[in-house]
Amino acid sequence: MAVDRRKFLRLTGLAALGVAAKPIGILAQEDIPAEISGKLPQENPLTAKRWAMVVDLEKCRDHENIKDCAAACHRVHNVPEFDNPKDEIKWMWEEDFRHAFHEQEIEHLPEKFEYTKVPLLCNHCDNPPCVRVCPTGSTWKRESDGIVMMDWHRCIGCRYCIAACPYGSRSFNWRDPRPFIKETTPEFPTRMRGVVEKCTFCEERLAQGQIPACVEAAKNDAIAFGDLEDPNSKVRELLRERYSIRRKPGLGTHPEVYYLL
Amino acid sequence: MIEKALSGDKRYWSWVGFLAFAIGVGTLAWFRQYELGLTITGLSRDVTWGFYIAQFTFMVGVAASAVMLVLPYYLHDNKSFGKITILGEFVAVGSCIVCMLFIFVDMGMPFRTPNVFIYASPNSVMFWDTVVLFGYLVLNVIIGWTVLGAERKQLPPPKWVKPLIILSIPWAISIHTVTAFLYSGLAARPFWMTAVLAPRFLASAFSAGPALIIILCLILRKVASFDVSKEALQKLAVIMTYAMCINVFLVLMEVFTAVYSSMPEHMAHFEYLFLGLDGKNALAPFMWVSSILAVVTLILLLNPKTRRNESILAFACVALFVSLWIDKGMAMIVTGYIPNVMGVVHEYMPTLPELLITVGVYSIGALIVTILYKVALTVKKNVA
Numbered sequence: 001m002a003v004d005r006r007k008f009l010r011l012t013g014l015a016a017l018g019v020a021a022k023p024i025g026i027l028a029q030e031d032i033p034a035e036i037s038g039k040l041p042q043e044n045p046l047t048a049k050r051w052a053m054v055v056d057l058e059k060c061r062d063h064e065n066i067k068d069c070a071a072a073c074h075r076v077h078n079v080p081e082f083d084n085p086k087d088e089i090k091w092m093w094e095e096d097f098r099h100a101f102h103e104q105e106i107e108h109l110p111e112k113f114e115y116t117k118v119p120l121l122c123n124h125c126d127n128p129p130c131v132r133v134c135p136t137g138s139t140w141k142r143e144s145d146g147i148v149m150m151d152w153h154r155c156i157g158c159r160y161c162i163a164a165c166p167y168g169s170r171s172f173n174w175r176d177p178r179p180f181i182k183e184t185t186p187e188f189p190t191r192m193r194g195v196v197e198k199c200t201f202c203e204e205r206l207a208q209g210q211i212p213a214c215v216e217a218a219k220n221d222a223i224a225f226g227d228l229e230d231p232n233s234k235v236r237e238l239l240r241e242r243y244s245i246r247r248k249p250g251l252g253t254h255p256e257v258y259y260l261l
Numbered sequence: 262m263i264e265k266a267l268s269g270d271k272r273y274w275s276w277v278g279f280l281a282f283a284i285g286v287g288t289l290a291w292f293r294q295y296e297l298g299l300t301i302t303g304l305s306r307d308v309t310w311g312f313y314i315a316q317f318t319f320m321v322g323v324a325a326s327a328v329m330l331v332l333p334y335y336l337h338d339n340k341s342f343g344k345i346t347i348l349g350e351f352v353a354v355g356s357c358i359v360c361m362l363f364i365f366v367d368m369g370m371p372f373r374t375p376n377v378f379i380y381a382s383p384n385s386v387m388f389w390d391t392v393v394l395f396g397y398l399v400l401n402v403i404i405g406w407t408v409l410g411a412e413r414k415q416l417p418p419p420k421w422v423k424p425l426i427i428l429s430i431p432w433a434i435s436i437h438t439v440t441a442f443l444y445s446g447l448a449a450r451p452f453w454m455t456a457v458l459a460p461r462f463l464a465s466a467f468s469a470g471p472a473l474i475i476i477l478c479l480i481l482r483k484v485a486s487f488d489v490s491k492e493a494l495q496k497l498a499v500i501m502t503y504a505m506c507i508n509v510f511l512v513l514m515e516v517f518t519a520v521y522s523s524m525p526e527h528m529a530h531f532e533y534l535f536l537g538l539d540g541k542n543a544l545a546p547f548m549w550v551s552s553i554l555a556v557v558t559l560i561l562l563l564n565p566k567t568r569r570n571e572s573i574l575a576f577a578c579v580a581l582f583v584s585l586w587i588d589k590g591m592a593m594i595v596t597g598y599i600p601n602v603m604g605v606v607h608e609y610m611p612t613l614p615e616l617l618i619t620v621g622v623y624s625i626g627a628l629i630v631t632i633l634y635k636v637a638l639t640v641k642k643n644v645a
Contacts, residue, residue, distance in 0.1 A: 086305040095603065102604040105525060129449060135387035136376040156376050157369015160387055162309045166449035168602045172309060172369060175300035193298035194369030251448040 044209040048227030050146045051124065051201055052256040053215075054235045054244065057097075057116055059222035066094045066119045072217035073121075073199070078190045080180035089171040091199040092121040092214055103248050119214070119223070122169040122199040123247065123255030124148045130161035130170065139196075146256065147201045155195040162196060166248050167255070170198045201225075228256065262410060265639040266632040272484065273635065280628040287621010290614045291366055299369060302615040307607035308598040310367070312591075312615055316622070317363035319469075319590040321440045322462060324356035324397065326470020328433035329500050335426050341493040344641070348481075349474055350405035351633040353433075357398035359626035366618055386442045393436045400429045405633070413640045437462045450597040452530035455518075461511040462589075468504035469585040471497045472578040477634075479575050485638050491571070498574055502562040505581060509555055512588075529604070530596050539606045544596065547587050554584035 060066050070092040073079070079091055098106055100118035128148050131141050138155040141148050162170045176193045184190065188204065191197055202212035210216070215225045226233035235258070238244075244258040269277075294301050304311050330349035334342040365371050382388050404425055411418040441459035448454060475497055481487035519527040532538050534548050558581040561567045561574075568574055595609045611619070 084300075087300055088306045090306075099603040099605060102602070103526070129447065133385050133387065133447070135382050135385040135391070136373075136380045137382050138376075138380075154373070154376055154380065155370065156373040158364075158367070158387065159309045159369070160385070160443075163444075163597070164447050164449055166602050168307075171306060173298065174304070175298040193300075196369070253448075 046206045046209055046211065048145050048233075049229035050126075050227060050256070051206075052146075052226065052228035052235050052258065053121075053124075053201075053212075054224040054226075054238045054258045054260060055119055056222050056224070056238070056242075056260045057113070057118065058260065059218075059220045060094075060119060061112060061116050062219070063094070063117050065219050065222055066117050068219070069119060069214035069217045069223065070094065072213045073202075075183070076185050076188060076202075076205075076213045078177075078181050078185055078188050080177035081182060082175075082180055087174045089173065089177065089197065091171075091197070092119060094118065095120050101245065101247065103250070118259065120167070120169070120247075121214070121257065122148060122201075123167055123253065123257045124201055126254035126256060127252060129164040129166070129251075129253060133160045133164040135160065142203075147203050148198075149200060149203065150197060152189070152191050152195045152197065157194040157196065159196060166251050166253065170196050172196050262406075262413065262636050262640065263632075266635045269635060277628065277631065280624045280631065283624035284621050284628065287618050287624065290617035290621065293614060294366070294618060295371070299367075301612060303610045303612045305607060305609070307601045307605070308595055308609035310594050310598070311609050312611040312619055313363045313367040315590050315594040316619060317360050317367070318440060318462075318594060319586060320356045320359045320363065320626075321394070321437055322466025322589065323470050323473060324353045324360060324394075325433040325437040325463070325466050326474075327353035327401065328430050329467050329471050329497070329504075330474065331426060331433075332430055333496070333500075335423075336430070339496065341490055341496060345474065345478060345489060345493055345497075347405055347409055347637050348477060348634065349470075350401045350408075351630055351637060352470075352474065352477070353401040354398060354405060354633060355626040355630035357394055357401070358629055359622055360394055361398075362622045362625060363619075366622060386439060386446060390436075390439045390443055393432065393439050397429070397432050397436050400425060400432060404429060405637075409637055409640055412644060415644060434463065437466050444594075444597065449602060451524075451526045452597045455515060457511050457514055461508060461515070464504050464508035464511055465585050465589055466504075468501045468508055469582055469589075471501035471504070472582045472585075475501070475578045476575065476582070479571070481634070481638065485634075487638055487641075494571070494574070495569065498562065498568055498578075501578070501581070502559075502568070505555070505559060505562065508585070509559065529600050533599050533606065534592055534596055538600060541606045541608050543608050543610060544592050547591055551584045551587035551592075554580045554587075558584065 070090075073092045074081075077091055079089055082088055094117035097109060097113045097116050097118055100120055124147055126141075126146065128139075128141055131139055131148060134140075135158060136154050136156055138151045139148060139161055157172065159172055162172060173191055173193045173195055178184075178190050178192075181190060202210070202214075205212060212225055215223045224234045224238055226235040228235055230236065238260060239258060242260040244260050246255045246258055249255065302311065302313075327349035330342050330346045333339040334346045365374065368374055377388060377391050404422060407422045408418045438459045441462040444450065444453035445455060445458040475494055478487070478489040478494060482489055516531060519531050522528075529538060533541070534544055536542065537545050558577045561577040562581075568577070599608060600606045
């Protein structure tokens with residue numbers, strides 16, 4: 001491989017930038033003037049004290065339903081599609097019941113769950129281990145509403161957060177993702193190789209007064225989204241009425257994605 | 262003093278030339294990795310840390326093991342170590358730099374690594390690991406260089422260096438303890454989440470490190486007529502033997518806890534390591550080689566007759582080093598990811614560019630140690 005003078009200069013320039021430049025938090029929307037972010041300031045953002053998601057597994061037996069949710073998520077967030085599973089990036093995806101709830105060591109599963117696909121995503125834990133281990137504060141829990149955020153401009157790509165996440169919810173850009181994005185959504189940033197990414201509960205849509213893309217795409221209200229602190233919210237109502245489980249609750253992470261059986 | 266590294270015989274220069282070549286090849290491979298991303302490694306969504314991080318972990322141990330020479334010499338006044346303590350300190354310098362380079366080549370955004378200091382996050386073990394590793398490097402550079410400089414002038418080392426030497430002893434323990442905490446504090450990875458990980462890391466380090474020093478001493482005796490006493494080598498061999506006994510003991514503790522409790526998430530990783538899981542067993546043959554070598558070396562080292570024979574000792578040191586390298590430099594890290602958090606087995610094997618980069622990084626370390634040793638041995642020869 002030849003490294004010409006220009007490339008060398010670019011590399012050393014990058015090194016200098018890495019030291020000198022103060023990375024800009026792309027997700028801190030309020031820092032970005034409207035003309036740059038391409039979005040008008042919203043008057044009616046959706047807010048909550050503690051965002052949570054409730055997935056009704058009864059309604060996930062229709063595979064297409066979950067596939068559509070994941071596809072909607074990946075479309076609006078410019079998630080690339082690679083041929084090689086090794087490079088895979090997933091914000092939301094479907095998994096067999098046995099794998100999704102692997103810690104349950106299930107031996108006899110009701111037939112209906114044998115064919116159920118469980119939608120998986122970041123659990124936006126109340127006590128997130130990924131945030132605890134991050135050496136640069138590139139991922140943090142937003143105190144106002146509990147969303148576990150990501151700053152792709154600060155992330156050094158050490159992948160400590162991936163080691164710490166018990167849910168496999170985080171993906172790393174092993175290669176440049178841009179050529180593998182089917183159709184780029186201009187409203188959302190694309191990422192570059194070398195950083196970690198994951199679901200952010202559509203915080204950019206919430207800021208615009210829209211519900212998360214997967215919730216919007218789900219048929220039959222398969223996914224509910226709301227404020228866990230509000231006793232009258234849809235999510236609290238569902239959790240009052242139905243029995244719910246969470247993934248690996250024994251680890252003390254307090255996941256905020258609930259699954260109704 | 263550094264100019265002493267600039268004059269050497271043909272053998273010295275061909276060795277330096279060989280290392281320079283390996284560094285060049287590794288650098289080119291790294292340029293390719295920088296351009297295309299870590300996709301050119303064997304790493305995947307499921308196994309996200311591999312060969313680089315494993316080498317980092319192993320070499321932190323080698324760096325820490327300098328304390329096995331410093332402690333007997335400075336705290337117990339063990340005179341026979343006087344001549345070789347500097348060798349341990351310079352190995353520590355080379356190893357620290359190797360560790361930092363392995364972290365650097367593993368980063369997705371290598372030139373953003375200053376963010377670790379710009380956005381210092383004391384809640385992250387990685388932040389502390391960076392701090393203690395930098396500190397240990399600085400300590401060993403200052404101590405090694407000052408003591409050697411004093412020796413050149415045939416003066417006792419300045420008084421201010423003694424507190425630094427004493428400080429370097431607990432500091433050495435800290436670098437490997439904090440490195441173990443990187444892993445043992447993660448509830449997501451039951452294979453690493455064991456209180457015995459830090460002690461085990463220390464035990465394996467304090468046996469692999471001295472093994473390397475003994476091998477280096479024997480080589481230097483041949484190629485640089487470095488006169489190292491039999492007594493010093495034997496003392497070091499005893500330290501290495503006891504550390505290896507403790508290491509094997511701790512490994513057996515781990516196996517007992519996992520197997521007797523029969524908790525699937527703890528047992529699965531050991532099953533994968535030694536027997537294979539879901540028909541996948543890429544690491545099993547290596548683990549058996551590692552285990553057999555461990556037993557053989559213990560037999561050879563515990564028996565004073567065989568240990569005192571320097572040819573057998575040399576063989577035992579190489580076998581021990583290989584055994585521990587397989588355990589820590591190949592298996593320890595990736596097995597934390599196999600099976601993955603959903604109980605699925607996705608294996609990992611390093612790729613050719615990954616291996617070339619690894620060889621390149623090790624060659625940088627070898628070059629640094631070669632230069633420092635050349636200086637140290639020339640100074641010692643001139644004084645004598």
